[in-house]
Amino acid sequence: MRLRALAKINLGLDIVGKREDGYHEVRMIMQTIQMYDILELYRKKSPGISLTTNLPYIPCDERNLAYKAAKLLMDEFHVEEGLCIKLFKSIPVAAGMAGGSADAAAAFVGVNKLFQLGLSERELIERAVKVGADVPYCIIRGTALAEGIGERLSWIPQVPKCYVLVGKPGVSVSTKMAYETLNLNEVVHHPDIDGMIADIKNKDLHGMVSKMGNVFEPGIIGKYPVIQEIKDLMEANGALKAMMSGSGPTVFGIFDDAKKMHAASAVLRESRLAKTVFATEVFNRMEGFTNDK
Ligand code: ATP
Numbered sequence: 001m002r003l004r005a006l007a008k009i010n011l012g013l014d015i016v017g018k019r020e021d022g023y024h025e026v027r028m029i030m031q032t033i034q035m036y037d038i039l040e041l042y043r044k045k046s047p048g049i050s051l052t053t054n055l056p057y058i059p060c061d062e063r064n065l066a067y068k069a070a071k072l073l074m075d076e077f078h079v080e081e082g083l084c085i086k087l088f089k090s091i092p093v094a095a096g097m098a099g100g101s102a103d104a105a106a107a108f109v110g111v112n113k114l115f116q117l118g119l120s121e122r123e124l125i126e127r128a129v130k131v132g133a134d135v136p137y138c139i140i141r142g143t144a145l146a147e148g149i150g151e152r153l154s155w156i157p158q159v160p161k162c163y164v165l166v167g168k169p170g171v172s173v174s175t176k177m178a179y180e181t182l183n184l185n186e187v188v189h190h191p192d193i194d195g196m197i198a199d200i201k202n203k204d205l206h207g208m209v210s211k212m213g214n215v216f217e218p219g220i221i222g223k224y225p226v227i228q229e230i231k232d233l234m235e236a237n238g239a240l241k242a243m244m245s246g247s248g249p250t251v252f253g254i255f256d257d258a259k260k261m262h263a264a265s266a267v268l269r270e271s272r273l274a275k276t277v278f279a280t281e282v283f284n285r286m287e288g289f290t291n292d293k
Helices: 065-076 099-114 121-128 135-140 175-181 193-201 205-210 217-223 226-236 258-271
Strands: 002-018 024-044 048-053 082-088 143-147 152-155 163-168 241-244 251-255 276-281
Touching: 002 099, 002 135, 002 193, 024 099, 024 163, 024 193, 024 276, 048 065, 065 082, 065 099, 065 121, 082 099, 099 121, 099 135, 121 135, 135 143, 135 152, 143 193, 163 226, 163 258, 175 217, 193 205, 217 226, 217 241, 226 241, 226 251, 226 258, 251 258, 258 276
Parallel strands: 048 082
Antiparallel strands: 002 024, 024 082, 024 143, 143 152, 163 251, 163 276, 241 251
16 A cells, blocks of 8 residues: 655744643644655565664654554554564655654555445544644645644645745754744734635635744744744745745645746745756645545
């Protein structure tokens, strides 16, 4: 079985409070994009899970979120056969694009099908949150509002058609560090998440884009000014708006025209500001996990 594990961007990211257990309460508009890792799943006679990946620095044991997800289901349902996972990563790692969570989501969906466990999407989501707060979203995909610690999801209509240029500079930001360095009292600009949702419902791309914001941006840009340089380059080359995704450092630019995006992509490559440059578009949730492109 071959599955696509798709990356996400945050069109809006707000933090509205901190819980007593230390977790932050978020309000985020999540959007899946057509950038993905591939998971190949094979049944094997000998019990246990083996995982291989094309990136030498990714763990291949229980620390890998795809492994963790598969094990959680296989243990619960006492699957006696074994599983071999081949993971081909294209989503930048530790980049604010939920790569690990997407892999875990694909493993949940794949193991459920491969071993005919018969779990509904809702039942998969209930288990997914044990692997990570973003994993439930990576199962439903498309455009959604995530609240709570990111696990409470509401549907939003699909975002108007647009093109997305991704640029990841050669630095890594740990999500944990980003939360630790964020001082909620110092956040001066909170994005208008409800206004964005209204614009999406009205299919008003320009209105939505004008309200985009990410509360992590000022702090992370302070540490890595290259993020601002990539944003400026994208906006000078036709992006309606460019913003950091999640806790960074990946920047994405929203374009209403594919040609403009490809031209900006060429300029970004030439600039060498970004280590990964990828031109793509938003993903419609009606497309399946195994609908390979
Ligand atoms: P998020 O957007 O959810 O904050 P991220 O982009 O910051 O995610 P990931 O790429 O998911 O981060 O990975 C962060 C860490 O998780 C890496 O340092 C890596 O070692 C570990 N990890 C575990 N499983 C995976 C996986 N399947 N793919 C990538 N990283 C993984």
